[in-house]
Amino acid sequence: MTLVVHTLGPADDALAAGLHALCFKESGERAWSADEFRQLLGTPGCLGMVAVLEQRPAGLALARVAADEAEVLTLGVVPSLRRQGIGDFLLARLGHACRQCGARCLFLEVAEDNFPARRLYGSNGFVVVARRDGYYARGGCRGAALVLRRELARDKPMRAE
Template identity: 40%
Template sequence: MRWFDVDEVVALDRLAFGPDTWTTEFFLAQLAGPGNHFRVVRDAGTDELLGYAGLSVAGGEAEVLTIATAPSARGRGIARTLLTGLIDLARSNGAEAVYLDVRDDNSPALGLYRSLGFAELGRRPGYYHDADALVMRALLID
């Protein structure tokens, strides 16, 4: 992701997360953050933004900051591709674990995360506008 992607990403973020959306300024600040890595997926034919994701790596830990897929592109494996890429990036940067927060009512995301080895560690009551967050972790070491 580059600065010139941010307006489109913010629009998709608004669709995906509603009142919990990030602002343009917050995305730009996150892009500039040390240890932060962001990716976008675009349609090869139309250049339409299909999804985006962000990861922060510090020491032996990494955190998925955000991940979303365009409604028109859901069910095509884009979130899986983004997340496996983030996991690979975390591993290559020396992380031994990846953490993330997810709405407790987001069944598709929970299924994806569990299929990639994430396990629930705890709950953050009221973390989202109208839902709790589940804290999940995937270990990257054997």
């Protein structure tokens, strides 16, 4: 299995938007537009990457670094390619890239009922630091979000490409 990551830049807006729509299709979350990705990926401190499995785009991850903290903005894997370690791989690569940009800890928000993502983050050393009631609006319901945090100094070893 050949799994690699490539950096996303503003010119990859359509690729990023297409992947995001595919990865979040069944979640009820709003798909981010190509315009939004172009702006985000051109913002200083914003890191974007796409996982490529056997030359096929398989998932994406974005984070924003500000001083010594970073935040995961989005992370998703194409539905047909899940449970093969791609989420784990993207998270490790993103954490490493944030660390290289000076971040010492990584934050993210996850819906309380998103159990696959919570398992992924829990097994990568993230711990819950806050809970926000009614944070997510999906299909007329408002769900709670958990804020998770992980130190980046203790990086989990990265899987070989």
